[in-house]
Amino acid sequence: MSQPVLHAALPSFANVQEAAARIKPYAVVTPVLRSQVLNVLSGAELSFKCENLQRGGAFKFRGACNAVWSLDDEQAARGVVTHSSGNHGNALALAAATRGIPAHVIVPDGAVRTKVEAIERAGAILHRCANNQAAREAKAEEVRAATGAELVHPYADARVMAGQGTAVLELLQQVGGLDAVITPVGGGGLNAGTAIAAHGVSPQIAVHGAEPTGADDTARSLAAGQRVGPFVPDTICDGLRTLVGEANFEALRMHRVEVTTVTDEEVIAAMRLLWNELKIVVETSSATVLAAVLKRPERFKGQQVGLILTGGNVDIDALPW
Amino acid sequence: MSQPVLHAALPSFANVQEAAARIKPYAVVTPVLRSQVLNVLSGAELSFKCENLQRGGAFKFRGACNAVWSLDDEQAARGVVTHSSGNHGNALALAAATRGIPAHVIVPDGAVRTKVEAIERAGAILHRCANNQAAREAKAEEVRAATGAELVHPYADARVMAGQGTAVLELLQQVGGLDAVITPVGGGGLNAGTAIAAHGVSPQIAVHGAEPTGADDTARSLAAGQRVGPFVPDTICDGLRTLVGEANFEALRMHRVEVTTVTDEEVIAAMRLLWNELKIVVETSSATVLAAVLKRPERFKGQQVGLILTGGNVDIDALPW
Numbered sequence: 001m002s003q004p005v006l007h008a009a010l011p012s013f014a015n016v017q018e019a020a021a022r023i024k025p026y027a028v029v030t031p032v033l034r035s036q037v038l039n040v041l042s043g044a045e046l047s048f049k050c051e052n053l054q055r056g057g058a059f060k061f062r063g064a065c066n067a068v069w070s071l072d073d074e075q076a077a078r079g080v081v082t083h084s085s086g087n088h089g090n091a092l093a094l095a096a097a098t099r100g101i102p103a104h105v106i107v108p109d110g111a112v113r114t115k116v117e118a119i120e121r122a123g124a125i126l127h128r129c130a131n132n133q134a135a136r137e138a139k140a141e142e143v144r145a146a147t148g149a150e151l152v153h154p155y156a157d158a159r160v161m162a163g164q165g166t167a168v169l170e171l172l173q174q175v176g177g178l179d180a181v182i183t184p185v186g187g188g189g190l191n192a193g194t195a196i197a198a199h200g201v202s203p204q205i206a207v208h209g210a211e212p213t214g215a216d217d218t219a220r221s222l223a224a225g226q227r228v229g230p231f232v233p234d235t236i237c238d239g240l241r242t243l244v245g246e247a248n249f250e251a252l253r254m255h256r257v258e259v260t261t262v263t264d265e266e267v268i269a270a271m272r273l274l275w276n277e278l279k280i281v282v283e284t285s286s287a288t289v290l291a292a293v294l295k296r297p298e299r300f301k302g303q304q305v306g307l308i309l310t311g312g313n314v315d316i317d318a319l320p321w
Numbered sequence: 322m323s324q325p326v327l328h329a330a331l332p333s334f335a336n337v338q339e340a341a342a343r344i345k346p347y348a349v350v351t352p353v354l355r356s357q358v359l360n361v362l363s364g365a366e367l368s369f370k371c372e373n374l375q376r377g378g379a380f381k382f383r384g385a386c387n388a389v390w391s392l393d394d395e396q397a398a399r400g401v402v403t404h405s406s407g408n409h410g411n412a413l414a415l416a417a418a419t420r421g422i423p424a425h426v427i428v429p430d431g432a433v434r435t436k437v438e439a440i441e442r443a444g445a446i447l448h449r450c451a452n453n454q455a456a457r458e459a460k461a462e463e464v465r466a467a468t469g470a471e472l473v474h475p476y477a478d479a480r481v482m483a484g485q486g487t488a489v490l491e492l493l494q495q496v497g498g499l500d501a502v503i504t505p506v507g508g509g510g511l512n513a514g515t516a517i518a519a520h521g522v523s524p525q526i527a528v529h530g531a532e533p534t535g536a537d538d539t540a541r542s543l544a545a546g547q548r549v550g551p552f553v554p555d556t557i558c559d560g561l562r563t564l565v566g567e568a569n570f571e572a573l574r575m576h577r578v579e580v581t582t583v584t585d586e587e588v589i590a591a592m593r594l595l596w597n598e599l600k601i602v603v604e605t606s607s608a609t610v611l612a613a614v615l616k617r618p619e620r621f622k623g624q625q626v627g628l629i630l631t632g633g634n635v636d637i638d639a640l641p642w
Contacts, residue, residue: 031352033374037442052600053600057600121358272637279601279602279633279634280600280601281596281600281602282600312600313600316593316597316642317642
């Protein structure tokens with residue numbers, strides 16, 4: 001069987017452009033929404049890129065789909081594997097289905113039932129393991145070694161970052177131009193891909209990140225000039241509890257990304273605004289971007305700001321208000 | 322002062338096309354969403370026209386905007402008036418603002434606070450009255466006589482119907498073609514406008530309506546061959562508690578509209594599906610169309626079906642589940 005291949009280096013702008021062409025037959029061109037009420041409230045001109053309306057309900061499909069369709073036929077036949085049981089796991093299952101290849105998804109004990117069901121419905125082969133990072137990685141490696149499936153990491157993978165960067169590329173085509181763009185920051189795949197894509201189009205675009213105060217390792221790492229160590233996350237933003245990846249962090253530094261931290265209360269208030277004013281279902285992680293813009297009116301005043309709304313996979317029976 | 326002018330006759334297909342051109346600078350081209358899960362569940366190919374993402378959060382803006390921009394300058398200067406404190410009142414206020422003319426909205430005691438606030442925020446002049454149909458109509462007539470404002474009825478108005486018919490016109494342009502289209506039925510403005518517009522494009526398109534069992538006067542009227550009298554509505558679909566208009570009913574008969582009735586339980590189940598699968602906020606009235614399609618799989622099997630999702634103005638603190 002093959003050895004694990006690392007894809008942690010950063011993609012180029014050309015890689016993002018290639019990804020856009022590669023995923024075009026499968027990904028949704030998601031709409032851009034605007035709200036006069038939110039413009040007045042923020043003092044800026046906001047364009048919301050609705051990746052909650054992407055296939056699988058999250059931007060993750062873009063990265064997973066690019067990874068799946070980057071494989072040569074021989075590798076593709078052996079399938080793909082990941083240890084994310086959230087939106088990325090679901091996205092990889094959906095992407096693998098577009099190519100008719102097996103997707104193996106590691107599901108830790110205690111994973112959210114509805115998410116696991118969605119992954120199963122998408123056709124993935126589930127592998128159970130204990131609920132910790134080491135067990136998940138070990139299980140993924142075990143499956144990889146046994147099947148030859150290609151590991152597709154949720155954020156430390158250049159193919160995934162390139163695919164995720166296509167969201168802002170599409171947004172820029174839809175709106176014509178932006179002064180700034182902001183994405184949530186967890187592992188940093190979307191933010192790094194966004195920075196590379198946006199600056200490929202125009203180096204003048206300011207790239208921002210939004211991070212919950214209860215998982216603010218990226219903000220602290222940027223302040224310290226180096227990656228801080230593991231931490232215990234304490235935030236309702238379940239998609240952002242991850243330590244920023246190594247290459248991802250380097251990309252954020254290189255591209256001078258500004259990260260704004262927001263409290264869970266600010267996230268919930270922003271989430272309510274998005275539901276009420278845009279009439280869309282977005283998850284907590286997505287709301288960080290609006291919370292950050294509203295928190296720093298002086299920073300965004302009068303600007304054309306693109307906000308990537310990352311996903312809409314919410315338990316509507318357990319809303320945080 | 323001028324005498325009241327009735328606009329209860331039906332619009333022509335040409336009127337719908339004129340309306341589309343007239344509202345183009347102001348209305349949102351709303352996106353069309355699809356879901357593999359809902360296709361499998363229904364056995365049909367569903368295209369959801371997201372009028373919940375329209376300005377003001379409802380399709381009502383199309384009709385109100387067409388009415389406002391149909392006025393000559395002299396009449397426009399005197400403003401517009403309506404006795405709907407719901408989505409139509411809000412839409413008329415927003416539409417009047419696009420032309421910089423006064424909008425008078427009659428607000429009955431006990432109207433939903435958030436809706437009244439939205440209408441006020443849109444710049445309308447509010448007029449309070451007692452909470453019954455006679456008081457609302459009397460107050461509207463009083464305001465009309467005093468100000469010369471043009472009455473824009475929520476559904477018994479050809480300009481309103483023509484504007485509302487533009488939604489399906491746009492949908493047909495977006496998807497290329499449909500076997501059937503379905504809208505909720507309350508006063509019948511949207512459904513009549515939809516029938517006129519759809520059959521103007523292709524007489525082969527089957528036009529359907531969805532009505533709550535607790536406000537099924539249109540279904541009963543079609544069955545009886547004549548309009549049944551007033552009734553006491555009993556449904557959570559607050560936008561559909563109206564008796565179908567006279568001209569509206571004639572339009573539905575002429576266009577051989579099939580109306581399917583759905584229970585509140587079926588509406589709530591469909592609403593949950595729309596939130597979970599499409600990731601959008603829709604109100605109860607909108608969910609009737611999916612409920613109707615799911616209720617009659619044999620009727621829609623294998624068809625390309627367009628579903629007009631009418632609005633997203635929901636109190637997210639009081640969801641019906």
